[in-house]
Amino acid sequence: MTDIDAVRPLPATARGRRSRQALLDAAKTVFARDGFADARITDIADTAGAAHGSFYTYFDSKEEIFVALLRELEEELWHPAERSSDEPSAADPYGQILRANRAYLKAYRQDRAIMIVWEQVATLNPEVERLRRDAADRFAHRIAVAIEHWQQKGIADPALDPEYAAVALTGMVSNFVYRWSARDADYDLDTAAEQLSVLWANALGVRRPSANP
The missing domain is CATH 1.10.357.10 (Tetracycline Repressor, domain 2)
Structure with a gap:
């Protein structure tokens, strides 16, 4: 699992922030539907309408986006x-x-x-x-x-x-x-x-x- 204390800065552009948020919203849907173990990065990208490779612009792994989602839910x-x-x-x-x-x-x-x-x-x-x-x-x-x-x-x-x-x-x-x-x-x-x-x-x-x- 990723280091939960490591917080990546938000993208500098509005477009980047929207793309990142779309991935987080998609991750919520996929994790809720499939659970953590069965969720796949490709499914998250597809649900967000994003290219699979673009996922890694914002997150290094499934674990990292899960922790980022939890921080959003915590708020x-x-x-x-x-x-x-x-x-x-x-x-x-x-x-x-x-x-x-x-x-x-x-x-x-x-x-x-x-x-x-x-x-x-x-x-x-x-x-x-x-x-x-x-x-x-x-x-x-x-x-x-x-x-x-x-x-x-x-x-x-x-x-x-x-x-x-x-x-x-x-x-x-x-x-x-x-x-x-x-x-x-x-x-x-x-x-x-x-x-x-x-x-x-x-x-x-x-x-x-x-x-x-």
């Missing part, structure tokens, strides 16, 4: 777009929890086939596992900072260790959506986000709006 998964006007307000802690959980579930479900491939490859390849773990750790750290802030404001249970709680709660959500996707369970996204957020709120001692006296 979508852990840094979702700003909420739309019909999503819950982030003015209160429960609203922040619900918004974050819903965005994560939505992003994961949109790319669930390739996310399952990522999980499978991570069990076999330590470098891909490290990429997944590091991304999850950064996300958990941001949650830990929020928990500590809520504790300082008297909103969350002061007995909790923010880092432990964040790892446990984010792990619960990621494991839930993986099992949901791998089993193709008939769950509703909004209901899942709400139920997971209720569990978060109860675990943290954060009051939900409906639970206000």
